[in-house]
Amino acid sequence: MACKDLHAALIIRQQSNIAADALGARRYNDAVKAIHELESVLIDIDDGSSSSSSSSSNNSANGTTINSTTTNSTTTSRANRIAGPHAVRAYERTKDVLQRSILERFEIAVNNNDLRELSNLTPLLGLLKMADKGVGLYLKFAQDNLSLVINQNLDVDTQTEEKQLYEEQEKEAGVRISRAEAKRREDENKLHKVTVCTKLAKIYNAAVTFLRHHLPMVAYSLGEADGDAALVQLVHTEVENRAVDVIRQ
Numbered sequence: 001m002a003c004k005d006l007h008a009a010l011i012i013r014q015q016s017n018i019a020a021d022a023l024g025a026r027r028y029n030d031a032v033k034a035i036h037e038l039e040s041v042l043i044d045i046d047d048g049s050s051s052s053s054s055s056s057s058n059n060s061a062n063g064t065t066i067n068s069t070t071t072n073s074t075t076t077s078r079a080n081r082i083a084g085p086h087a088v089r090a091y092e093r094t095k096d097v098l099q100r101s102i103l104e105r106f107e108i109a110v111n112n113n114d115l116r117e118l119s120n121l122t123p124l125l126g127l128l129k130m131a132d133k134g135v136g137l138y139l140k141f142a143q144d145n146l147s148l149v150i151n152q153n154l155d156v157d158t159q160t161e162e163k164q165l166y167e168e169q170e171k172e173a174g175v176r177i178s179r180a181e182a183k184r185r186e187d188e189n190k191l192h193k194v195t196v197c198t199k200l201a202k203i204y205n206a207a208v209t210f211l212r213h214h215l216p217m218v219a220y221s222l223g224e225a226d227g228d229a230a231l232v233q234l235v236h237t238e239v240e241n242r243a244v245d246v247i248r249q
Helices: 002-024 028-051 075-083 085-111 115-127 131-172 179-191 196-225 227-248
Strands: 055-060 063-068
Touching: 002 028, 002 085, 028 085, 028 115, 085 115, 085 131, 115 131, 115 196, 131 196, 131 227, 196 227
Parallel strands: none
Antiparallel strands: 055 063
8 A cells, every 4th residue: 555655646746747847838738648647547546445445244143244344545645645735736736727728728729710729729628627618619619610611612602603694694695605615614514513402412521521520539538528419419400500591592
């Protein structure tokens, strides 16, 4: 038991120092990694200590008496005392500042629609046990980003439709064009013919591509707060609404 306490105390001192230094240098990935490693080691030690809780059975002629002792592990508290209050306070202070810094940067990335920064920060939220705070922000980004992508895809169809309508009006007005130009327009219209089905396909493809890029990371980092289920539901709702609009038009 003493060896476990000493090992845990050493981890607290080492990793709290590493985390504080990394945070000071704004190396957020290294700081989060140190905090996560510290907490993972303590959890493993506590689990091992809890699993060794004793229970004894005394059988007698009148029946069986079971005396069970459930022990709430004190390994962490002993390790804290060995590490010293300074190390414990440094760890707690570093974690608090780190959580606030990561969340602030995450909010800025969402507002700026910065996908690269979000890709870097989202896993850190999971490691810091902040999935519940990250889900709502990520869904805001997902809503804006998916809507933008679908709009861009449909805008191409809108431009094509306008061009084809203009060419049709020219034809009805008797505007003369060369055979080569007429053939080019005919081939292009066949290749890029816009229909309700083509628009629905673009909406569907945009949604599938979006989920392929974002769902694995969200499931890994924000899954504890059901972020993956919320993301799928958001995409489903957006696709359904867009499809209804296209069909009605």
